[in-house]
Amino acid sequence: MESSSSCRPNEVFISFRGEDTRKNFVSHLLSALKDRGIRTYFDEDNLQKGQTIGHELVKAIEESSIAIVVLSCNYVSSTWCLDELVKIMECKNKIESGLIVFPIFYHVNASDVRWQENSFFEAFSIHEVNFKDDGEKLKSWREALTQVANLAGEEIRGQNEASCIKSPV
Incomplete structure (x- = not known):
């Protein structure tokens, strides 16, 4: 009997901030994964500001075995990236999901991410103004x-x- 993870359409989902990493680190990572025959979901479309993560993206996260989260200095300035990360962590926390999450701290400190300091603090200051009526988000x-x-x-x-x-990889 096949395990549910072997039936998944994508083995890896990559979450990243395009302006920081798309043309350098993430392109190298994607190439290395493909060279190893690893099926990878990679959103190549330009996302529109203000959009919420779409059904296709949610499905891609839910159907992946591994999520690689490339945390860069501008990652948190994107509400899209943050919504994606929330969904990734929700899936990770579901026992039946079995999603493995592998963070990559790309020119940022893990402690800055953990405590939302430096560029993460600056971005959250803006989010707190823009989302002042949505404390849950x-x-x-x-x-x-x-x-x-x-x-x-x-x-x-x-x-x-x-x-x-x-x-x-």
Whole structure:
């Protein structure tokens, strides 16, 4: 009998902030995963500001075995990335999901993510103004960031990016 994870259409879902990582680290990561024959969901469409994450993206997260979250300095400035992260962490926390989450701290400290400091603090200051009437959304974003920062992952700072691909792959 096949396990449910072997029936999943994508083995890996990559969450990232495009302006920070799409043309460098994430493109190397995607290439390495594809070279190894690993089915990967990679959203190549330009997302419109103000949109909520769509049904297709939610389904892709739910049907993946692993989520790689590339946390960069501008990741938290995107409400789309934050909503995606909340969904990823919800799936991880469901026992039946079995989703494995692997964070990559791309030129950021895990502690900045955990405590929303430095660029994360600045972005949240803006979110607190824009979402002042939606305390639950702000709380869910903060909790998801804290949870992902508490996971073992990879820190990438000043190394050759191509060599850093080996660990997540």
